[in-house]
Amino acid sequence: MTSPLKTARRWVIKVGSSLVTNKGQGLDHQALARWAAQIAQLRTLNREVVLVSSGAIAEGMQRLNWKKRPRAVNELQAAAAVGQMGLAQAYESCFRQHGLLTSQILLTHDDLADRKRYLNARSALRTLMALGVIPVINENDSVATDEIRVGDNDTLGSLVTNLVEADVMVILTDQPGLFETDPRKNAEAKLVAEADAMDPALEKMAGGAGSAIGLGGMATKITAAQRAARGGAHTLIASGQEPDVLVRLAKGEAIGTLLRAQSATLAARKQWLADHLQVRGRVMLDAGAVKALKTGGKSLLPIGVYNVAGEFERGEVVACCDEANREIARGLTNYSASETRRILRTPSNDIEAKLGYVGEAELIHRDDLVLL
Secondary structure (H helix, E strand, O other): OHHHHHHHOEEEEOOOOHEEOOOOOOEHHHHHHHHHHHHHHHOOOEEEEEEEEHHHHHHHHHHOOOOOOOOOOOHHHHHHHHHHHHHHHHHHHHHHOOOOOOOEEEEEHHHHHHHHHHHHHHHHHHHHHHHEEEEEEEEOOOOOOOOOOOOOOHHHHHHHHOOOOOEEEEEOOOOOOOEEOOOOOOOOOEOOOOEOOOOOHHHOOOOOOOOOOOOOHHHHHHHHHHHHHOOOOOOEEEEOOOOOOHHHHOOOOOOEEEEEOEEEEEEEOHHHHHOOOOOEEEEEOHHHHHHHHHHHOOOOHHHEEEEEEEEEOOOOOEEEEEOOEEEEEEOOOOHHHHHHHOOOOOOOHHHOOOOOOOOOOEEEEEHHEEEE
């Protein structure tokens, strides 16, 4: 079967910390130069490229002469703020050698959770790509806290992939790809050459984080691939230590693990809903409501909800969970948490009697709801 990377026009490329730093001791400028050279070749092949790069905190640690990654949020923020200067400067210098302009985009979860800011970010990135500029994206670690963090650049890469509606996400790491078992424990572990990105078996194959500098292990890469697949993008996980790996992939060579997107692409607004990493609360659905959502394409009515967790306001994103507390959908609620608690198990015709007013007949309209 022909590799989809041979025809994919819009790429999001994520390079991990181990591929851009000297074992965590500052940036590896020769490595950055190699990435710039390969991406420049992709541009000559008429590929649009967005680069998601780690390295800011490691560079900041080196500049501040810190030998160990700090735990305190304020120290991590300081390291990121210092390191971003070096990361942007290094990439700008490397790409300039190939006549390419770069731009720096720093994002937090809040930037992507707010619909208006999400659309603004998408517009900016599309304009940059149309101008032939290479956007270099990182999480805005200098201001991010736990409440607004994306968490790791694999996840960030998948969010950006859906944001720009890319055809493929390439995750470059220090491993050849996904193995059926942990190759560090089993010397005969087999590489998974190709699979359906949504195959539940992939999660069992993925292990924990393997780098002292980076945060993302194989498990986060599988989750990222599944998120990208919902947006219609394939994911390729490969070793960044392979010579000219990006150019070879663009020419159709089979390298690493290809996780194919099989399902239909979600509409843009529903993709935005699905990509929320942090929901404001949860509503618990009975079996009838779950069936209505999953097989009937119905809206969520208050009568099918038996419990509420968390605090949220009208218009915020909430998770819809079945009786086993599994999230089956999420959507924009028409009522706040306090209002929802008052209309639990209530037929829509009786909402006004309970609240003294009625906003909508549905707790979540089907147009504002996405199944997971």
